[in-house]
Amino acid sequence: MFKRMLALLLVLLMMAGLTACAQAESRKIVFWHSMSEEAGALIEDYVKEFNETVGLEQGIQVEAVFQGTYAEAVTKMNGMLANRQLDSLPDVMQLDATGKVSFAAAENAYTIDAAAADHPEDDLSGLLAPAMANWQLAGAQLGLPFATSTTVTYYNKTALDAANAAAPVTLQDIAALASLAKDGVTVYAAVPNTPTLANWLGQLGSDLVNFHNGTEGTATALDCVENGALAEFLQAWKELYTSGALVNTSGSTDEFVAGRQLIMTSSSSSVASLLARIGGAFELGVAAYPQVNSTASAGATVSGSCLVMFDHGTEAKDAAWTFVRYMTGAEVQADFARGTGYLPSNAAAAASDVWAQLVAEHPQYQVGLDQLMATPDTMRSVTVGPSADFYYAIMNDVSDMLEEDLSVEETVDMMQDDLGGMLEQYVRANP
Numbered sequence: 001m002f003k004r005m006l007a008l009l010l011v012l013l014m015m016a017g018l019t020a021c022a023q024a025e026s027r028k029i030v031f032w033h034s035m036s037e038e039a040g041a042l043i044e045d046y047v048k049e050f051n052e053t054v055g056l057e058q059g060i061q062v063e064a065v066f067q068g069t070y071a072e073a074v075t076k077m078n079g080m081l082a083n084r085q086l087d088s089l090p091d092v093m094q095l096d097a098t099g100k101v102s103f104a105a106a107e108n109a110y111t112i113d114a115a116a117a118d119h120p121e122d123d124l125s126g127l128l129a130p131a132m133a134n135w136q137l138a139g140a141q142l143g144l145p146f147a148t149s150t151t152v153t154y155y156n157k158t159a160l161d162a163a164n165a166a167a168p169v170t171l172q173d174i175a176a177l178a179s180l181a182k183d184g185v186t187v188y189a190a191v192p193n194t195p196t197l198a199n200w201l202g203q204l205g206s207d208l209v210n211f212h213n214g215t216e217g218t219a220t221a222l223d224c225v226e227n228g229a230l231a232e233f234l235q236a237w238k239e240l241y242t243s244g245a246l247v248n249t250s251g252s253t254d255e256f257v258a259g260r261q262l263i264m265t266s267s268s269s270s271v272a273s274l275l276a277r278i279g280g281a282f283e284l285g286v287a288a289y290p291q292v293n294s295t296a297s298a299g300a301t302v303s304g305s306c307l308v309m310f311d312h313g314t315e316a317k318d319a320a321w322t323f324v325r326y327m328t329g330a331e332v333q334a335d336f337a338r339g340t341g342y343l344p345s346n347a348a349a350a351a352s353d354v355w356a357q358l359v360a361e362h363p364q365y366q367v368g369l370d371q372l373m374a375t376p377d378t379m380r381s382v383t384v385g386p387s388a389d390f391y392y393a394i395m396n397d398v399s400d401m402l403e404e405d406l407s408v409e410e411t412v413d414m415m416q417d418d419l420g421g422m423l424e425q426y427v428r429a430n431p
Contacts, residue, residue, distance in 0.1 A: 027060045027319045029091035029312075032067045032077075034305070035147070038272075039340045040066060046336075050326050060319040062092075070096035070305065071388075078102050089310045091320040095143060096305045097134075097195075098387045101218075103308055104137045110309040112141040115321045122325060131345040133377040134302035137215055143306030144328045145345035147336070149269040150289070150372050151199060151300045156262045157285030167287040168263065170294055171236050175243035180262060187244075188263040189251035192237065192398050194382050194391045195303060196265070199289055202379035203296035204229040209423065214383035220427050222420050225412060234401065234408045236292050241402045248402045250395075257281075265289060267303065268368025272341035275362060286364040288371050299375035304342065343369050385426035393418045 035043045047064040055061055067073035077099060080088050086108050095103060103109055112135075116124060124132075124144075131145035155167055159180065168174045174188050181187045192200070198208045206229030211217035224230040240246045253270070255261040257277045271286065278284055289300035307327060309320045326332065330348035337344045338358050344350045350369060359366045384390050397418055401411040 027058075027315055029060065029062055029316055029319045029323065031062050031064045031092045031094075031323065032073055032090040033064060033094040034067060034070045034073050034096075035094070036066070039147070039336075039342075042336060042339050046327060046332055050323060054322065054326055058319075058322060060322060062323055065090070070094075071098060074099035074102070081106050086310075087312070089312075091310060091312055091316050092323055093308050093310070094146060094305050095308045097303070097381050097383060100135070100137050100142060100383050101214075101385055101387075104140065104142055106310070108311040109142070110311040110317055110320070112144055115309065115317070115324075116141075118317070119321060122321075126330070126347045127328065128345050128347060128350070128372070130302055130372050130375060130377050131304075131343075134304075134381055135306040137383060138217055143308035144324055145302075145304065146307045146327060147269070147304045147340070148302065148343045148345040148372070149267045149304040150302055150343070150368050150375070151196065151265055152268045152368050152371060153287040153290055154256065154264045154266060154270070154274060155285040155287065156256075156259060156282050158282035159259070159262050160285070161283075167285055168290055169287070170291045170296075171240045172293060174263060174290060175240050175245045177262070178243045178245040181244055184260055186247045186255070186261050188240075188265075189247040189249045189255070189261055190265055191248060191250050191395045193395050194384075194387070195301060197233070197394055198382045199300040199379070200233045200292050200296075201229050202301060203292050203299060204232055205297070206230075207380070208382050209384060209419075212378075213380040215380045218427060218430075219382075219384045220423050222416060222423075225416055230415065231408050231412050233292055234398070234411055237398065238401065238408065248399055253277075268343060268371075269304070269341045271362070271364050271368070272339070275364070284364055286367040288367065298371075299379055300371060301375070301379050301381040302372060303381060337365075341365070343372055384423065385430060386422045390419060390422055393422065 031047065033043050044064060047062050051061050067076060077089065081102060116122065127144060131148045135141065135143045135145060153168065163180055165177055177187045198213060201208050201224050206227050207213045207223040209219035210221050210223045211219055241248065251261060251264055256264045259282060274284055288298055291298055307324045309324060311317055328346060330346045330352060333344045333346040333349035334352040334354040336342060337349065338354055344355060349355060397411060397415045400406060
């Protein structure tokens with residue numbers, strides 16, 4: 001009798017094990033990400049912690065797959081969408097702004113609106129509104145903010161203090177520092193591109209392209225020409241260049257860290273790496289993004305990346321949603337901010353002891369979050385179909401204005417032709 005009972009018990013245990021394995025297999029999801037180095041290591045840690053806690057409890061196992069840069073990952077996604085390899089797409093993907101249009105058009109996109117409808121018990125109100133707004137398109141919430149950033153001004157506070165100069169507020173303030181450009185030291189190096197031009201035009205109350213910078217519909221034309229905002233910015237930019245304070249290159253973090261460039265505009269997520277690389281050689285100053293002029297508003301658009309989901313059936317969708325909520329929760333967001341310099345996109349993370357301690361030790365971190373919260377959500381990042389060509393055309397046209405001494409009017413006409421032509425061509429090719 002005992003042997004029969006023992007054999008029955010073993011059979012039952014084996015069946016339970018097989019059932020558990022089958023459940024785990026049916027709930028395995030794939031997560032594509034584009035984080036490398038320290039940030040990539042943190043991603044792997046979070047996935048491991050999820051699999052050993054929430055995932056273990058709910059029968060979900062996440063496989064994290066590094067897909068290279070955002071551009072490389074989006075290219076791979078676009079290829080699969082074009083070839084209808086929908087089953088090969090991940091369950092969850094870290095996506096930047098260049099992939100918003102194609103993701104939104106994907107027939108198996110599982111938007112946040114759809115997920116929230118499927119899970120009305122989940123409260124998303126704790127996620128910061130400016131960060132959420134950046135991942136909306138045509139009224140739909142595509143993803144949840146994960147690696148959130150904005151663009152700020154970094155400056156060599158030691159050098160500016162020695163010159164009795166305060167942190168620059170406007171482009172004119174940077175021009176006033178032109179006398180410091182000597183002995184192999186430049187003051188500021190930058191070439192406007194899509195996101196930075198959107199920042200400066202937004203300060204002037206204008207979008208770069210129509211349909212609210214392409215967030216409410218497919219952009220078809222420039223919005224900044226007739227209202228004069230583009231000309232106003234170009235005039236200020238040309239005056240900055242003429243002052244001698246601006247070098248017409250994209251700048252270099254290496255030059256800034258070495259003390260050979262005094263001012264740099266870059267992602268707020270660079271705080272951690274800059275502090276580490278400077279290592280006390282000079283005091284790192286962080287200020288808000290420079291205003292076009294004294295009458296312009298302050299602020300800069302939100303950037304970074306979000307987490308989006310693809311529909312691979314009900315069980316996979318539920319598992320993906322559970323993982324996305326975990327990655328955008330307060331604990332992960334606070335730790336990710338501390339470890340990388342990205343801003344917490346969760347209000348509870350921004351109010352946490354982890355963030356408070358970080359800011360107490362390094363006040364530079366707070367500047368980006370303050371700017372994020374002060375920037376109105378009417379300042380949207382740009383979403384256009386021909387994103388890469390559009391980006392480089394802006395850089396080339398503004399550079400031509402400076403290097404060939406074109407007038408502001410000539411440059412506006414050139415950008416209208418080049419950028420407007422790209423938008424028109426895209427619309428014709430994608431009716």
